[in-house]
Amino acid sequence: MNEMTKIAVQTTLKDWETDQEVRWCPGCGDYAILKAVQRTLPEIGADPSNTVFVSGIGCSSRFPYYVESYGFHTIHGRAPAFATGIKLANPDLDVWLVTGDGDGMSIGGNHTMHILRRNVNVQILLFNNEIYGLTKGQFSPTSREGTNSPTSPLGSVDRPALPCAFALGSGARFIARAYDVSKNLPGVLKAAHAHKGAAFVEIFQNCIVYNKDRFDDFVAKGVADQNQLWLTDGEPMLFGSEKSGGVKGIALDMETLSLKVVDVLDGDWQAAGVIVHNVKNRALAHMLVEMPFGPFPMALGVIYDDARPSYEEVLLGQDEQARKGKDANLAKLLGKGQTWTVSGTAADPV
Amino acid sequence: MATLVDGPDALTGGKETQAPEAVVVRFAGDSGDGMQLTGGQFTLSTALAGNDLATFPDFPAEIRAPQGTLFGVSAFQINFGSTEIDTAGDQPDVLVAMNPAALKTNVGALKAGGLIIADTGEFNKRNLEKAKYEVNPLEDGSLEKWQLLAFDISALTLEAVKPFGLGNKEALRCKNMWTLGLALWMFDRDRQPLIDWLNAKFAKNPVLAEANVAALNAGHAYGETAELSGPLKQYHIAPVESEAGLYRTVTGAEAISLGLVAGAQLADLHMFFGGYPITPASAILHNLARLKEYGVTTFQAEDEIAAIASAIGASYAGQLGVTSSSGPGIALKGEAMGLAIMTELPLVIVNSQRGGPSTGLPTKTEQSDLYQAVYGRNGDAPMPVIASRSPSDCFEVAIEACRIAVEYMTPVMLLTDGYIANAAEPWKVPDPESFKPFPVTFLEEKNGPNGELLPFARDEKGARPWIKPGTAGLMHRIGGIEKNPGTGNIDYSPASHQIMTDARKAKVEGVANSIPLQEVNHGEASGKLVVVGWGSTYGPIYQAVRRARRKGLDVSHVHVRHIWPMPSNLGDLLKSYDKVLVPEMNTGQFKTVLRDQFLIDAQPLNKTSGQPFTIAEIEAAIEAALA
Numbered sequence: 001m002n003e004m005t006k007i008a009v010q011t012t013l014k015d016w017e018t019d020q021e022v023r024w025c026p027g028c029g030d031y032a033i034l035k036a037v038q039r040t041l042p043e044i045g046a047d048p049s050n051t052v053f054v055s056g057i058g059c060s061s062r063f064p065y066y067v068e069s070y071g072f073h074t075i076h077g078r079a080p081a082f083a084t085g086i087k088l089a090n091p092d093l094d095v096w097l098v099t100g101d102g103d104g105m106s107i108g109g110n111h112t113m114h115i116l117r118r119n120v121n122v123q124i125l126l127f128n129n130e131i132y133g134l135t136k137g138q139f140s141p142t143s144r145e146g147t148n149s150p151t152s153p154l155g156s157v158d159r160p161a162l163p164c165a166f167a168l169g170s171g172a173r174f175i176a177r178a179y180d181v182s183k184n185l186p187g188v189l190k191a192a193h194a195h196k197g198a199a200f201v202e203i204f205q206n207c208i209v210y211n212k213d214r215f216d217d218f219v220a221k222g223v224a225d226q227n228q229l230w231l232t233d234g235e236p237m238l239f240g241s242e243k244s245g246g247v248k249g250i251a252l253d254m255e256t257l258s259l260k261v262v263d264v265l266d267g268d269w270q271a272a273g274v275i276v277h278n279v280k281n282r283a284l285a286h287m288l289v290e291m292p293f294g295p296f297p298m299a300l301g302v303i304y305d306d307a308r309p310s311y312e313e314v315l316l317g318q319d320e321q322a323r324k325g326k327d328a329n330l331a332k333l334l335g336k337g338q339t340w341t342v343s344g345t346a347a348d349p350v
Numbered sequence: 351m352a353t354l355v356d357g358p359d360a361l362t363g364g365k366e367t368q369a370p371e372a373v374v375v376r377f378a379g380d381s382g383d384g385m386q387l388t389g390g391q392f393t394l395s396t397a398l399a400g401n402d403l404a405t406f407p408d409f410p411a412e413i414r415a416p417q418g419t420l421f422g423v424s425a426f427q428i429n430f431g432s433t434e435i436d437t438a439g440d441q442p443d444v445l446v447a448m449n450p451a452a453l454k455t456n457v458g459a460l461k462a463g464g465l466i467i468a469d470t471g472e473f474n475k476r477n478l479e480k481a482k483y484e485v486n487p488l489e490d491g492s493l494e495k496w497q498l499l500a501f502d503i504s505a506l507t508l509e510a511v512k513p514f515g516l517g518n519k520e521a522l523r524c525k526n527m528w529t530l531g532l533a534l535w536m537f538d539r540d541r542q543p544l545i546d547w548l549n550a551k552f553a554k555n556p557v558l559a560e561a562n563v564a565a566l567n568a569g570h571a572y573g574e575t576a577e578l579s580g581p582l583k584q585y586h587i588a589p590v591e592s593e594a595g596l597y598r599t600v601t602g603a604e605a606i607s608l609g610l611v612a613g614a615q616l617a618d619l620h621m622f623f624g625g626y627p628i629t630p631a632s633a634i635l636h637n638l639a640r641l642k643e644y645g646v647t648t649f650q651a652e653d654e655i656a657a658i659a660s661a662i663g664a665s666y667a668g669q670l671g672v673t674s675s676s677g678p679g680i681a682l683k684g685e686a687m688g689l690a691i692m693t694e695l696p697l698v699i700v701n702s703q704r705g706g707p708s709t710g711l712p713t714k715t716e717q718s719d720l721y722q723a724v725y726g727r728n729g730d731a732p733m734p735v736i737a738s739r740s741p742s743d744c745f746e747v748a749i750e751a752c753r754i755a756v757e758y759m760t761p762v763m764l765l766t767d768g769y770i771a772n773a774a775e776p777w778k779v780p781d782p783e784s785f786k787p788f789p790v791t792f793l794e795e796k797n798g799p800n801g802e803l804l805p806f807a808r809d810e811k812g813a814r815p816w817i818k819p820g821t822a823g824l825m826h827r828i829g830g831i832e833k834n835p836g837t838g839n840i841d842y843s844p845a846s847h848q849i850m851t852d853a854r855k856a857k858v859e860g861v862a863n864s865i866p867l868q869e870v871n872h873g874e875a876s877g878k879l880v881v882v883g884w885g886s887t888y889g890p891i892y893q894a895v896r897r898a899r900r901k902g903l904d905v906s907h908v909h910v911r912h913i914w915p916m917p918s919n920l921g922d923l924l925k926s927y928d929k930v931l932v933p934e935m936n937t938g939q940f941k942t943v944l945r946d947q948f949l950i951d952a953q954p955l956n957k958t959s960g961q962p963f964t965i966a967e968i969e970a971a972i973e974a975a976l977a
Contacts, residue, residue, distance in 0.1 A: 080656075082666070088660070093820055328645070340597050
């Protein structure tokens with residue numbers, strides 16, 4: 001979030017809607033994310049005049065057209081670089097970057113890495129639908145192995161990338177995960193906005209046309225309870241319920257230094273060795289972003305949050321220091337170095 | 351023009367020798383021998399002596415190529431004189447060869463009767479083998495068409511720096527200062543500025559400073575002694591008559607950096623420079639990184655695309671975005687240029703051209719990106735292109751690029767090349783007050799007739815308003831998709847694309863209304879032959895036309911700065927000559943554009959060797975065209 005945004009502005013969800021017709025497919029998960037963002041913005045006191053949505057190319061990247069703020073729909077994969085230029089030119093702007101699994105992890109993977117390692121103070125929302133939607137259904141860098149698509153009729157053989165693990169490996173200081181229709185999404189967005197520096201949020205998003213219900217194994221009613229691990233700082237990592245077959249927790253296997261699922265009996269999570277989540281524990285974050293779904297639940301919520309000074313603060317601060325006490329006289333600059341004057345034909349060194 | 355070896359009194363030709371008008375000296379050695387530094391310091395000394403000059407640094411792409419090899423030779427040529435100098439000189443009068451490889455790769459260029467100064471200490475078996483000499487050329491008579499002054503510079507340097515107790519390797523590194531000392535003596539130069547420079551450079555290591563000064567003095571003293579006994583003579587080249595004022599030397603890369611700073615100030619904007627290291631463009635990023643106090647932010651991006659994208663982002667946010675690269679990097683930036691054209695944001699793109707395609711010749715010059723600059727994007731993507739003709743010209747051209755970018759809300763490409771970027775020449779320091787400011791106004795209120803916001807409404811120039819995010823109430827969305835002519839909302843209806851394509855084209859064509867009419871740089875406004883050039887061919891074309899006219903030939907010189915759009919009178923001007931000759935360091939790109947635009951029979955003169963044209967090459971083409 002932006003500490004320069006001093007005055008909280010009173011807005012409602014309606015104030016963040018544009019007059020533009022939304023052109024996503026009916027039933028697309030993007031609608032739910034748009035609503036969640038438009039619901040969050042008034043709650044954080046955001047000012048439409050001071051807010052910029054920047055995107056690349058893809059279904060998700062149409063997002064800026066539907067938010068009543070400043071918006072820049074750029075080119076495929078490069079939104080992080082545009083956002084970096086915007087923040088360096090005006091660090092007071094509150095910048096949100098909207099990207100997808102193709103835009104942010106494939107063509108723009110390089111830029112995603114660098115905005116994260118530099119720690120530019122923006123919120124990065126990566127809509128992960130595990131497919132190329134706007135180009136009609138080819139497999140993406142996050143598609144699961146064996147995905148049938150027009151370009152992989154025999155099933156894709158590429159191993160999928162893990163966006164949160166990639167982000168952490170790139171040096172991100174804030175990593176969170178949620179999904180489109182989750183009631184917790186606004187809370188995750190708020191946390192991302194409150195983080196000073198690059199905040200990376202992976203949002204699982206249902207592509208109704210080309211990858212329908214891909215996330216049902218942990219999103220669908222009936223399985224959500226035992227397959228979603230919602231992380232809260234300072235709280236034990238518990239999931240499931242008596243109704244869904246018992247309360248379970250995540251514990252550390254001391255022998256193998258890896259995570260394991262344990263049963264929690266009678267609510268005594270301590271006895272079961274369940275770990276208490278600590279958003280500042282980077283080693284734990286590494287294990288959570290790598291935690292395989294299936295044997296484990298899907299880790300959701302704020303996985304890691306440990307702020308460091310932002311890129312623009314450090315870089316522009318350095319520039320400011322360099323300017324101190326310096327005379328910015330252009331005439332003097334032009335005549336710098338070893339010069340000589342000519343009067344007639346005689347030259348005299350100055 | 352009388353030169354050192356032109357007349358009967360060549361360098362060794364007797365006591366009657368008069369001071370020549372101009373001299374060309376080439377220093378050549380191993381890329382680790384410090385030839386560029388030697389050349390740079392000799393240039394400074396030449397400038398301080400009041401001579402006009404032009405230089406040509408020519409070095410390999412490898413940083414430290416294996417010692418003694420032919421491909422590891424680094425050379426620096428300087429042409430200086432008491433008259434106007436526009437090129438680095440066709441043929442050297444003096445060649446300083448620090449090893450056999452340097453001799454072998456450079457002696458062919460030396461004027462007949464010219465002087466070779468060679469370090470015999472380096473002409474050992476090993477180095478002769480590396481240079482693929484079977485016999486020592488200093489001893490087999492193969493150099494007899496030139497004057498040879500061969501002596502053991504290595505040993506003399508070691509002797510001179512002996513008192514300072516340096517290791518053998520460090521001591522030998524003072525060879526270039528010894529050589530420079532000799533060169534300073536030859537041309538009757540003051541040593542003090544060099545001594546001051548060495549003391550400043552090695553302030554933290556006074557022993558090294560003293561050793562280098564000792565080597566410099568020893569080389570100088572050697573000249574005095576050698577004059578008495580051998581072929582070496584001392585020359586005094588009189589200062590050139592030039593306009594009174596304050597002067598300095600400047601390279602193209604320096605002048606572009608300063609011009610961009612000045613341009614941003616004239617636009618009343620903070621400058622954002624996004625760059626990615628690439629030869630020969632990096633020097634601009636290096637220069638600007640040290641100029642923070644002038645309202646400059648520099649950003650070393652992760653790649654060429656991010657460099658331009660960040661610059662466009664900064665322009666969007668209200669600063670003057672600038673990016674710079676060379677051919678391969680410019681190719682990567684192409685898509686983002688299209689976005690800047692589509693969103694109509696100001697941007698300056700500096701292209702320091704080098705030999706291509708692909709990686710091509712990283713350290714050698716070429717003008718082969720003209721098509722890329724004018725046409726090299728997807729879609730109908732018109733963009734103004736301007737080109738600088740010399741190192742000092744880069745200053746004005748950079749200011750002009752900034753002006754067009756902000757006045758017309760468009761990206762502008764500035765073409766320079768490896769030759770201009772690295773070469774130095776004297777520059778009369780301009781008064782920043784003499785340039786007309788072009789301050790930018792940002793839109794602060796809704797501009798539509800019914801109180802609505804129209805981000806793509808156009809002014810009389812066809813430019814849209816510049817709206818900074820953060821301005822209260824002016825929220826709007828822009829992007830690369832075709833848009834409504836007024837609101838800028840997504841609109842790819844047939845009518846909208848037609849209107850917007852036409853508007854973008856008309857806007858860029860309209861830039862011609864804000865630029866000066868094309869002048870004839872030398873000669874008449876009509877006649878038998880015009881030589882049309884652009885960019886760094888200015889010097890050799892100008893001199894060739896001058897020489898041809900002295901012989902009575904009807905030839906004129908027109909040099910074009912504004913490549914796209916071109917000055918509105920250019921077509922008529924060129925049609926007033928019988929013949930049009932276009933020398934270019936490419937296979938004929940500007941020639942083709944001229945043919946296309948004006949239906950004229952422009953004839954090409956092409957060179958793609960990585961070396962600038964010589965005056966003689968162009969002069970010969972002029973004579974052939976008029977024969």
